[in-house]
Amino acid sequence: MQASRSTIPSPATTLDEWRALYRNGRPVAEVLAPFLDLPTDDPAWIACLDPQRLQAQLQALAARLAEVGGDTAKLPLYGVPFAVKDNIDVAGWPTTAACPAFAYVAKKDAGVVARLRAAGAIVVGKTNLDQFATGLVGVRSPHGAVPNSFDPAYVSGGSSSGSASVVARGLVPFSLGTDTAGSGRVPAAFNNIVGLKPSRGWLSTAGVVPACRTLDCVSVFALTVSDAAQVAELAGGSDAGDPYSRAFPADAPAALPPAPRLAVPASPEFFGDAKAAAAFERALGELKHCGAELVPIDFSPFAELAALLYQGPWVAERLVAVEATLAAHPEAMHPVVRGIVEGGRAYSAADTFKAEYRRAALAQRIAAVLAQVDALVVPSTPTIYTIAEVEADPLWLNSRLGTYTNFTNLADLAALALPAGMREDGLPAGITLIAPAWHDRALADFGRRWEAEMAPPLGATGHPAAARSLTPPAAGVVRLAVVGAHLSGMPLNHQLSSRRAAFVERTHTSADYRLYALAGTVPPKPGLAKAQAGAAIEVELWDVPLAAFGSFVAEIPPPLGIGTLSLADGREVKGFICEARGLEGARDITEFGGWRAYLASLKKND
Template sequence: MDRTSLEHKARSLMSRIGAQQESLGSEVWISLTSQGRLEQEIARVGDALDSGEAMPLAGLFFAAKDNIDVAGFATTAAHPDFSHMPERSSAIVAALEQAGAIALGKTNMDQFATGLTGSRSPYGAVHSDTFPDRVSGGSSSGSAVSVAKNFVDFSLGTDTAGSGRVPAAFNHIYGFKPTCGVTVVEGVVPACESFDCVSVFAKDFATGSLVYRTLLDPKFPARGRGDEAAMAPIHRTRRLAVPREEDLASLSPIFREEFEKCLAGVQSHGYQLVPVDMTPFFESGKLLYEGALVAERYLAVGEFMEHHHEHADPSVEHIVLNAKEPPAYRYVREKDQLARRIKETLPLFSECEGLLVPTTGRHPTMSEVAAQPIAVNSELGLFTTFVNLLDMAGIAFPVASTAEGECGATLLVPALHDAEAIRIVAELADEQLPESDIEQGSVPILVFGAHRRGQALNSQLTQLQAQYLSTVSTAPHYVMGVMPGTGYPRVRLVEGEAGESITGELWNVPVNAFARFAQMVRQPLSIGPVELSDGRYVLGFLCGSVIPVEEMNISKLEDWLSYAEAAG
């Protein structure tokens, strides 16, 4: 896109916004760009394009939820007394602008990102674009509606309990919720900082996935691809987990029917559906508001709200100020409970490629929320609140417009498998990803010694574009020895009755590079099946049936790195 085209598109979008601004007031926008700022941004992007700079998002205009700093706009978090001018844009906005996107304004939201309805703002409640008598969903309400009304190409929200997914469902658009930590939260007003992330809304999958994939670029994330919290690899099983029949009891009859049609569509794409007990997920989700974890909301803005009651939303004020009460020991205990629950639910993804759930059970009216603001809000979070607590990523997508509002579904995957969610939803939506993003398949390889991170032969993996997945342990029947005379200590692993559980690293090797990697393996080593502590089998480095007498048996150390460190 050239400078002239940018100018023409900007005029068209601003004209569309202006035509509806009188009727909407501040329902969608808390602040809009000035003509001077817009011209400066168009000149910036135009100059970069003229110089040949790569700008994958050039030509795209966006909105940002008003708890995300954008230079030149005040940040209010939907509380007028909180308004301040940031010195610079948040890290994520700066990344998008560097890629060529241009901000048109800041959007309305549930105050301090506390809510899933879109009705908790002194700037006005936000209505669904397609069903004006029903809620827009929150807290990223204005951001979702700005996309649904075609004011912008995409928008930024935040998501702690479902705010990047519920508004997507209620406005018939896509919501991309990344792994916490992959999208940087520097310059974002926190809600519950441990569980906050920045999300992306788009009306079409192609635009949303382009922005999402741009933010997943290794230049931007705060949480590295080699994070120890990375989950075990998702196996291409063509199976998706879904809630059991009894776990869908909260859905209205119409939403239940539409979700069943959605599942039938998934099956038509060749996926097998595996019903799973959602109880551990639902119980985890309750901890965000009903437990001590809510204390993080007081930490974020509690002291401010203690002294600024005039413009406070009553429901938000109640939640934030009461969050001061839980004792510290409960907070620590619940953090520990979540860590254990993550380990308990993780095996699901060794059997299934993802978990498919309804985004919400129904689409409430504005009057229903006004009558029971807390109860309806809690109801809307049943299938969303547990996601960040259990360290998952997901994509919400539209299912159907019904007589009772908008119905949506969400595909969930473990942490750091965001690209898998993009791939699966693209397939279900019959969308074609760019060829450069289509993974040609990979093989998980278990390594124990010099191929591990920071060791002498690790470059043999990284040069083949292999990716570290996680640190794992074998079943407790392997013997580990060290081969002498190679210039550095090398490990050999054999099965043995008096063995131990040995620590190693799983790496994903691209299929088209696996043959080259296998050719580097020299006798007496070979590649064969190794049993992991969770019962799975993966390919790994093995050797003969015994450890020769002249070699050192280091099995009791259970980790080759312990031996290598001691050996200097």
């Protein structure tokens, strides 16, 4: 099957490539000019960039750049284009939720859009969706069905269909969607991209047209895990304008264990789709190859909770969101969407409380299951359908697609949808990692490991897997350089892994350090010291959760301590240093370039 191609040439794909364009001196106006010619017959778009909107954003970007002294590095998304699902406000652009009768021009940016624009990003369009974010198929829109990026006969998934499509085709490196029942994960799976469904409240929903306001999340689509995680870190944060906003806790884990225990449904349902079942089996084999232990579980409480979302009073929340439009312009609503929303009238206040009690009981059972493992892994979807099949049976087939997604927000969980290779018919397959709220960074860390193992091509662009991106540290972690007994596989590495610290990379210090083998230490340890005549010393970088950093430092014995180290590429991070008194009687081992090489030399001489 041939991937759908755009007529707009994309000069870059990942965030790193976009940043490289500007480091090499390309003017933002020149790079983004092709976005003024987006094809009007592309159903992924509802509103596109025009000269006035581009000029206004370029002026705002210039002002931001002046505020940071002209240093583009201080605007991590400088000049990077992105798309926004058309139920999220962008100042000066219409918000329609795919219902023209509902449309209004937004007076200010939604909270997440404001944060991304403050980081330098440029909105290039608003994207199509299942009307009022009601659906998982991407066909319930007056603007037409958004086709699958690999085979236009198939659905793209919804409701964030357009946002997934423009990322999969490489038009933009990332986009914003929303996810109440799976709208940020199903389209990711169907288009071979990453879909990050954050913990509820991390990304503000201020300025988002609600679907189920108590459950809604803003989601992120990207071609790589690192890009999705970076965008979420920049977009996330407490927002006084969103009463459901929550602060990211300082003690949240930054990584899953090196050999995580992953729960899997004991008897997964694929509704007779043998190709989907085979793809999931292959993915489970790859997870084992990554070191994971798979733990079969009874999936029934997850399935029962998933059914509550559309077979319970949360449908009434959708009615609350669109009641005025339904009353004034019922003919303007998609008939399937109207039928679903009108179903909300059948529920009483008593029904709502009864359903909430059941939700709480099921969420408690789910929490008990997840407490025994590090995460849950499921197929992102049990199957896929053609557009014609969905139009012939719009409710039941749509419902099936939420089998592994609908329960997530009801149980207050975080999720990360990942590409998992291709099915035998050439369509994408996906898996989703799910964990308790605020395990977002831990899921992203394992997602990077999965990505390194699978090396998936980038969406439907035809580009091979990207090189691993060197992501900046998140706000809630301390990036730490370790040089000796805390290195991977060394005796004290458990002091990092037990605190759910995440391995970042292996690199080197600047060339003005000397390394010593300290005398009488158990286990043997090196000491690192600044020197005028030195060398670059190999180190590992780890991200340690902020709340765990103090207890980690408390375990460091003298003469070692934590200071600031300079790296070969000019970065500065926290790292191990040694007091001068500790170097008395120590052996200078700088010539080996690192602790591993020194230990290897001792074994060779034994």
